[in-house]
Structures are given as C-alpha cells and as structure tokens.
Amino acid sequence: MKKKRTRWQEIILVISSILLLIAGLTLVSGPWIKSALISNYSYDYTRETITSSKIQENQSTLGEFDYAAVVPPSLVDVLAAMNTDYSDQVIGQLTIKSLSMNLPILKGTTNDNLLIGAGTMQENQVMGMGNYTLIGHHMQDKSLLFGPLLKIKEGAIIQLNDQEILYTYQVQTTKIVSETDMSVLADVGDNRLTLITCDVSSATNQRFVVVATLVEKKNLNQKNVNTHEPKNNTEIMSKNVQEYQEVVSLTQKHEKRSISVILIGILILLFLGCLLFFIRKHYRQLEH
Incomplete structure (x- = not known):
C-alpha cells in the first residue's frame, strides 16, 4: 500500500x-x-481585395462604439479571432509608407476590430470630409497596429482609400491628451484626419494624437487626374520600382x-x- x-x-x-x-x-x-x-x-x-461596392455596403451598416470596453488583446483573444470573418467590417485602408504601416480600416470601435486594424470612432464619418477619426492599439511590439505612430514626423504623408478614392493627408501636429478629452473628435471646419492611440503600451490615461489635413484626392478609377503624377517614362518607372520595393x-x-x-x-x-x-x-x- x-x-x-x-x-x-x-x-x-x-x-x-x-x-x-x-x-x-x-x-x-x-x-x-x-x-x-x-x-x-x-x-x-x-x-485581400474587397470591392468598392462591398465597402459601401459595410459603410451603410451600423457600427459599435464602446470605448470603455476596449482593452489590450490577450493571447486568448487573438487565438479566438482565428475564426472571425472581418470582411463585413472593412471600409478602407490606412497606409503610412514612412512608417511601413498598412492596416485595414474597420467600422466601429470594438475589441475585435482593433485586433487587426484601425477603427472608426463615430457613426457617420466620411473619408475626406470633416474630422475623420481613427483609433488603434499601441502594442508592446512597436511594429504592430498603431505602435509605429509615435515615431511619425510633421509633414509625413498618410493615405486612406476606399477602393474608389485615394485621400492624401499631411501631418500637421502631434500631441498627448487625456483619455477623457473628446475635443479631438470635434469638427473644426476643415477636412482632417485624426489618429489616436495610447501614449504607452501599458495601462495609461493619456492618448497620443496625430492630426493631419487633407491635401489631395485622387479617383482610383481614372488615370492622370493628379497633377503630381509622373510626366515621363523615367518617373513612371521610378515610381513603379519604389512601390514594388x-x-x-x-x-x-x-x-x-x-x-x-x-x-x-x-x-x-x-x-x-x-x-x-x-x-x-x-x-x-x-x-x-
């Protein structure tokens, strides 16, 4: 025994x-x-190629905006998202070439949406009009999601697109505000882009804010409508090589x-x- x-x-x-x-x-x-x-x-x-008609359909649906419920994702949250289909939430794409950022834009501020990209912060936002505000996570891995934003410089170019129009913004300023400061969401009479994330990757009551103004709109279905497009074959080839790289x-x-x-x-x-x-x-x- x-x-x-x-x-x-x-x-x-x-x-x-x-x-x-x-x-x-x-x-x-x-x-x-x-x-x-x-x-x-x-x-x-x-x-993934999401058509402009699908994006318009997604934009017409009601989004969820629950700021208080947003928390940094755990490993369990990430694993659970493996079976989540986000194609009904995607309404565009955010690109900041200087920071190697390329993220989907999803309608609404939810834990699920912020797990893979940038979330809109207000129901009736329209790209290129008023104050278009996006929020994203600041992860411990600074290369993920909105982590690189803290390295952005004034004058940097930010682009949004909805498969129909390419919106180009130029950064004017960055600042740190309280998490309760909702003034950053207000329209102030111009067409701007506001990006918001935590100022650090740990628990914090402050937010890092990037403000950029709209400088150009380009119809993606038309050619040579942008006066800044290359004028000769050499410039076209140079641009193609840069985009390929x-x-x-x-x-x-x-x-x-x-x-x-x-x-x-x-x-x-x-x-x-x-x-x-x-x-x-x-x-x-x-x-x-």
Missing part, C-alpha cells in the same frame, strides 16, 4: 512539473505568438513573422514530445 501511494505521488509530481513547464513556455512564447498572429490577420485583410518590404516582414510562428510551434512540439517521452520512461520505471 505504501509503495502504491508513493507511485501516485511520483506521478502527480511529474504531471505538476510538466504543467508548470508548459505554463512557463506559454508565458515566454505567448507574446511572440500573439504578435505574429496579429500581424498575419492585418496582412490578410490588407492583401515597398510591397516586397511588407511581404518580407510578414514572412519573417510567419517563420517565427512556425519555429516557435516546432520548438513547442519538440518540447512536448520530450516531456511525453520522459513521462512514459519514468512511469515504466515506477511500474518495475
């Missing part, structure tokens, strides 16, 4: 040790996995994150395999 009790104590000790090791491994690798998955989600919805850079960044997820997954499987081998070996020793 004593021998049997000791055996069960050993088994419980082994299982407890394994659970602690798994918890530790999850704690260490969790942030990497979360960052890679968020990057993949965002990339999928910026790469930007696409390659974003693709390589996405691929690196995907490789990181795969490597972490392989390491976890190897680790669990070793643990399983250890358990079976130890259990057989106890039986003898």
